[in-house]
Amino acid sequence: MQQIINFILRYKNFILYIFLMIVSLGFTIQSHSYHQSSFFNSSSWITGNIYETSYGITSYFDLEKENKKLVEENEWLRHQLFNKKDSIAVQLDSVLMTYTVTSGQVIKNSYANQRNYITINKGRKDSVKPDMGIITPEGILGIVENVSKKHATVQSILNENSNINAKLKNTNNFGSLTWNASNYNTVQLVDIPRLVPLVIGDTIVTGGMSSIFPENVPIGTIKKFDLNDSKSFWNIEVALFNDMTNIKNVYIVSNTDREEIIELQEETESND
Amino acid sequence: MISNSYFINVIRFALLVLVQVLVFNRLNFFGFINPMVYILFLYWYPIKQNRAAFIGLSFLLGLSIDFFSDTMAINAASTITIAYLRPAIMRFVFGVNYEFQSFKLGNATRVQQFTFLALLIVVHHLVFFTLEIFSFSNLLLILKKVVSISAATLVLCLLFGSLFSVRKE
Structure with missing residues (x-):
């Protein structure tokens, strides 16, 4: 017993190091195969608010450019609307029934890692849920992965796990x-x-x-x-189409039929 | 004196985390170079301190960076590694000198300080990118990232180091 205690005391730093290493490796390896951990993500209260404050300051710098982008998109949508006989316009119309769209802003973006995540300033209180799609005026951006009260993290399409x-x-x-x-x-x-x-x-x-x-x-x-x-x-x-390095305004798309579709698919699978 | 150094370390911790996540994580120089200046915390941390506390603190530092950058616990893992290896690296760089009570980082030669910092950075980045990329078929990519990002981190750390140098006493 004495020897065991001596051993622990002597190597306590090493044991501490190994312990912490196992903890961090556990979290890391888990994410390689599956999803982002719901604990280690930047949608939490403190990180979300710090990013939001920083976004509040820097967002003014390219306000003009962003406005122009949004007006161009409006222009395109108006064009679709006024030429309703177009086949695309009809499609847009039916899309409106099954999908709801909410706007949001990117407060943190990354694209230099292997698994990139984006943080947006909409969360549970704006009825954002995991597995909603995020698109921009130019194209798709990713899928919501974790949601906190006011923020959400998005698995970018620039992510090895993305599919x-x-x-x-x-x-x-x-x-x-x-x-x-x-x-x-x-x-x-x-x-x-x-x-x-x-x-x-x-x-x-x-x-x-x-x-x-x-x-x-x-x-x-x-x-x-x-x-x-x-x-x-x-x-x-x-x-x-998207410039992934420069994204400000995004749309959160949610499929109102999703739960029904998943339920149906599960039912079919369990019948087999 | 003790409370003073305690205070300095807390401020340094907070500032380095903020500078890292709000400035350097967004740099994306050449599309992928994001220097990790928070390693300076381990470079500046007092030598004659409780080692277990130092490793614990480094874990917290790495974890805070991880929280912000959605990297799981990769930063934490690489930071505790250099925290654990720091005494060995110091013995290698400064020789037996560093065991003496009177040893101060500021008194070491420029070359020694440089080597010490460079070793910390290279070890950290090796662990970091091995864990991040996590495949030996991408060995070249790992090496490319380690070399280029280590160089960038080293340059910025040296600049920061000379800006906020440890007072010579």
Whole structure:
């Protein structure tokens, strides 16, 4: 016994180090395979408020540019509205029924890491919930992961764990959108069969398979493509429409039918 | 005197966390270089202090940075590693000198201070990016990030170091 106590006293720093290391590795490795921890994230009260204060100061600097961007988007939406006979306008109309849209601002953005998260200034009190989609006027941005009272963290599409259903706009073939962490301007679209004809510059939009994003939200254009290792699927590099380094205003999209869809899917699966 | 150094460390802790998350995490120089200046806390921390408390404090420091930057506990893991290894690094850089009561960081030569800081940064970044990227097939990416970001961190730490140098007594 004496020896054990002596041992502990002698190596107490080492034991403390190992203990803390295991704690931090536990949290880290858990996030590699699954989601961001609901405890270690920047939507908490103190971090959220510090980011919000800093945003309050810096947001004035490019107010003019942001306003211009929003007016341009309004212009485009008006154009859609006044030419209602367009097929896109009809689509927009039906979209309005199943999806609700809330606006928000990005208060923290990162794109240099392997797993990037964005913090926005809307939270539980604005009825933001996990698994809602975040889009910008130009394209998609990510999916809400953790929510606190006034803030939420968003898993950016620039995240190794990100996996979003996307399709080719003109042929409707769908695959999944992933990121290989090499460049913040491009993401990868995988699982498109080899038979599908591709042209550089084709538009990629969100697919209808996900209950998170509405269908046909723009993502980007094909930058280059080649066959994967098994030679049966394309690996497509997609140049994003969004400038991921400079995002201020976002829309939080929520699908009012989502719960019903998930319930139905679970029921079907349990029947098998 | 003790309460004074305690006070200084608390202020330093808070300021370094804020500077790190509000300024340097947003730098994105060349798209990926975000220097980690908070390592200066470990460089400046008094030598003759309780080691367990030092490791605990470093854990807190790393964890606060993690909270802000959504990096899980990677910063915490790499910070406690250099906190634990600091005495070994100091013995390597300063020789037996540092065991004496009268030893002060400010009295060491410029080369020694530089080596000490550089070693802390390189070890920290090695642990950090190995954990972040977490795959040996990306060894080159890890090395590229460690080298470039260590250089950036070192330059900024040296600048900060000369701006707010430890008083020579």
